[in-house]
Amino acid sequence: xxxxxxxxxxxxxxxxxxxxxxxxxxxxxxxxxxxxxxxxxxxxxxxxxxxxxxxxxxxxxxxxxxxxxxxxxxxxxxxxxxxxxxxxxxxxxxxxxxxxxxxxxxxxxxxxxxxxxxxxxxxxxxxxxxxxxxxxxxxxxxxxxxxxxxxxxxxxxxxxxxxxxxxxxxxxxxxxxxxxxxxxxxxxxxxxxxxxxxxxxxxxxxxxxxxxxxxxxxxxxxxxxxxxxxxxxxxxxxxxxxxxxxxxxxxxxxxxxxxxxxxxxxxxxxxxxxxxxx
Amino acid sequence: xxxxxxxxxxxxxxxxxxxxxxxxxxxxxxxxxxxxxxxxxxxxxxxxxxxxxxxxxxxxxxxxxxxxxxxxxxxxxxxxxxxxxxxxxxxxxxxxxxxxxxxxxxxxxxxxxxxxxxxxxxxxxxxxxxxxxxxxxxxxxxxxxxxxxxxxxxxxxxxxxxxxxxxxxxxxxxxxxxxxxxxxxxxxxxxxxxxxxxxxxxxxxxxxxxxxxxxxxxxxxxxxxxxxxxxxxxxxxxxxxxxxxxxxxxxxxxxxxxxxxxxxxxxxxxxxxxxxxxxxxxxxxxxxxxxxxxxxxxxxxxxxxxxxxxxxxxxxxxxxxxxx
Numbered sequence: 001x002x003x004x005x006x007x008x009x010x011x012x013x014x015x016x017x018x019x020x021x022x023x024x025x026x027x028x029x030x031x032x033x034x035x036x037x038x039x040x041x042x043x044x045x046x047x048x049x050x051x052x053x054x055x056x057x058x059x060x061x062x063x064x065x066x067x068x069x070x071x072x073x074x075x076x077x078x079x080x081x082x083x084x085x086x087x088x089x090x091x092x093x094x095x096x097x098x099x100x101x102x103x104x105x106x107x108x109x110x111x112x113x114x115x116x117x118x119x120x121x122x123x124x125x126x127x128x129x130x131x132x133x134x135x136x137x138x139x140x141x142x143x144x145x146x147x148x149x150x151x152x153x154x155x156x157x158x159x160x161x162x163x164x165x166x167x168x169x170x171x172x173x174x175x176x177x178x179x180x181x182x183x184x185x186x187x188x189x190x191x192x193x194x195x196x197x198x199x200x201x202x203x204x205x206x207x208x209x210x211x212x213x214x215x216x217x218x219x220x221x222x223x224x225x226x227x228x229x230x231x232x233x234x235x236x237x238x239x240x241x242x243x244x245x246x247x248x249x250x251x252x253x254x255x256x257x258x259x260x261x262x263x264x265x266x267x268x269x270x271x272x273x274x275x276x277x278x
Numbered sequence: 279x280x281x282x283x284x285x286x287x288x289x290x291x292x293x294x295x296x297x298x299x300x301x302x303x304x305x306x307x308x309x310x311x312x313x314x315x316x317x318x319x320x321x322x323x324x325x326x327x328x329x330x331x332x333x334x335x336x337x338x339x340x341x342x343x344x345x346x347x348x349x350x351x352x353x354x355x356x357x358x359x360x361x362x363x364x365x366x367x368x369x370x371x372x373x374x375x376x377x378x379x380x381x382x383x384x385x386x387x388x389x390x391x392x393x394x395x396x397x398x399x400x401x402x403x404x405x406x407x408x409x410x411x412x413x414x415x416x417x418x419x420x421x422x423x424x425x426x427x428x429x430x431x432x433x434x435x436x437x438x439x440x441x442x443x444x445x446x447x448x449x450x451x452x453x454x455x456x457x458x459x460x461x462x463x464x465x466x467x468x469x470x471x472x473x474x475x476x477x478x479x480x481x482x483x484x485x486x487x488x489x490x491x492x493x494x495x496x497x498x499x500x501x502x503x504x505x506x507x508x509x510x511x512x513x514x515x516x517x518x519x520x521x522x523x524x525x526x527x528x529x530x531x532x533x534x535x536x537x538x539x540x541x542x543x544x545x546x547x548x549x550x551x552x553x554x555x556x557x558x559x560x561x562x563x564x565x566x567x568x569x570x571x572x573x574x575x576x577x578x579x580x581x582x583x584x585x586x587x588x589x590x591x592x593x594x595x596x597x598x599x600x601x602x
Contacts, residue, residue: 112292112293115293115296116293116296117300120297120300120536120578121536121537121577121581123540124543124573124577124578127558128562128571128574129304131561131567131570208422208424212424212425212426212544215426216559218563235430238437242434245427245430245431249430252427253422253423253427254422257418257419257421257422260418
């Protein structure tokens with residue numbers, strides 16, 4: 001950990017990303033304290049008003065305060081990011097570990113399954129499932145998780161393939177450790193670093209996916225605010241209310257960018273091949 | 279080469295089989311029969327339509343039989359009838375929209391190639407220069423940019439503020455009255471923003487990848503040899519290095535096909551383009567299951583074809599693969 005921090009410290013962009021991610025957490029946690037209005041409060045006298053002292057980021061087509069809705073929207077994005085990535089990581093690790101550890105036919109079948117999942121356009125897959133199970137925040141988190149584990153599986157498999165022949169694993173086996181013990185106690189901790197990096201980067205794409213789905217009206221459903229569904233109103237009023245289109249998108253961009261910067265920074269910090277340069 | 283093609287084709291068929299299997303099981307995701315939720319959520323469905331659907335999926339038969347029945351129909355591109363009021367066969371509905379989506383995706387691929395690769399090469403040959411740093415920053419922002427938001431911003435700028443470009447559809451109202459040249463210009467104007475938005479997502483990735491691939495290649499010994507022979511730098515880069523550096527990019531381009539096709543849902547919905555992405559969105563909204571299933575399968579097949587083409591291009595470009 002100490003070494004990791006030392007390497008990360010010199011990477012300004014990664015630190016900026018990390019700080020922004022922490023800020024985002026704080027905003028999401030303290031949204032009720034920060035928001036000037038209730039997210040659903042309707043001000044009938046101020047409908048579609050540009051940013052002003054009263055409403056710093058303007059109001060939407062129902063007269064709701066855009067800033068307040070965006071602050072609550074941060075909670076959605078955070079929740080979706082973490083739950084979806086959690087699900088995807090667990091599935092990916094299990095499938096990748098089993099494929100890499102056992103090899104042979106098991107590996108071939110699992111990897112073929114990964115290929116098949118990868119060859120269906122993700123958005124099509126997600127939308128089809130939504131057509132059947134309905135759109136709400138819980139379904140979205142689960143579906144994004146269930147359709148984005150393939151990268152993790154490939155990563156863990158590759159790690160396991162190379163770890164399998166290492167002395168400590170052979171030693172554990174010679175001592176009679178069970179397969180489960182070898183996988184979870186010996187091999188998995190040694191392949192955790194790339195999994196964590198990958199998870200941070202995956203949060204970024206989960207946030208993007210959620211916002212796209214909500215924008216299409218097939219994600220988080222109004223009145224629950226999400227950055228994506230505020231933008232739906234932005235599109236409907238694009239000729240008269242630029243602020244509805246600008247600010248929520250900026251929030252998505254900054255969030256995704258921060259996770260990407262942090263993830264890339266962690267990757268560089270954990271990659272021994274890059275160490276000598278610094 | 280023939281052996282290679284055979285191997286690829288068999289893999290293609292296995293994957294195709296897998297895609298249809300997944301599509302089939304998605305229908306059974308919902309609790310109860312697919313027709314149950316249908317009548318609950320869509321009271322407009324008549325008992326007669328419901329019966330037709332049950333018969334189409336063979337819902338009175340055991341699941342393996344249902345699956346074989348579905349597979350047999352899918353092979354013949356028979357996805358049943360749409361639930362919407364027009365009751366047209368699903369394949370007919372998809373067929374008329376397919377060329378639009380494929381056309382836009384091909385154009386955006388061309389754009390990705392035409393812009394992404396030169397950017398990648400030039401930032402690799404000028405590593406750590408200001409130009410390289412600026413493109414790196416732009417690429418990072420590109421990665422994080424939600425495609426639909428970019429579309430909204432471009433619509434705001436070019437459609438609403440400057441009024442240079444139309445923001446919806448692919449033809450103007452007066453399209454039929456235009457001359458041939460006018461028609462081309464009209465469609466072109468409608469397509470600029472959608473094609474750019476569709477390409478944007480992969481543009482960042484491809485240029486980044488091209489850069490690192492190029493950086494790796496120009497450190498190889500044979501490049502040093504080429505330079506030592508006194509060849510001009512442009513020949514070294516564009517003739518010797520480029521060919522090898524392009525190889526991994528071809529694979530990546532193949533891998534970006536599902537993203538492009540999936541992304542068509544977003545940009546077609548935003549720009550009101552009558553392609554299969556828009557049809558997909560409409561069908562999901564209206565719970566028009568036969569169309570959803572048909573599009574899911576076709577989307578998978580298109581991706582597979584894209585991957586196959588990329589693999590073949592790869593084999594043509596790299597003799598080592600062919601001889602394996």
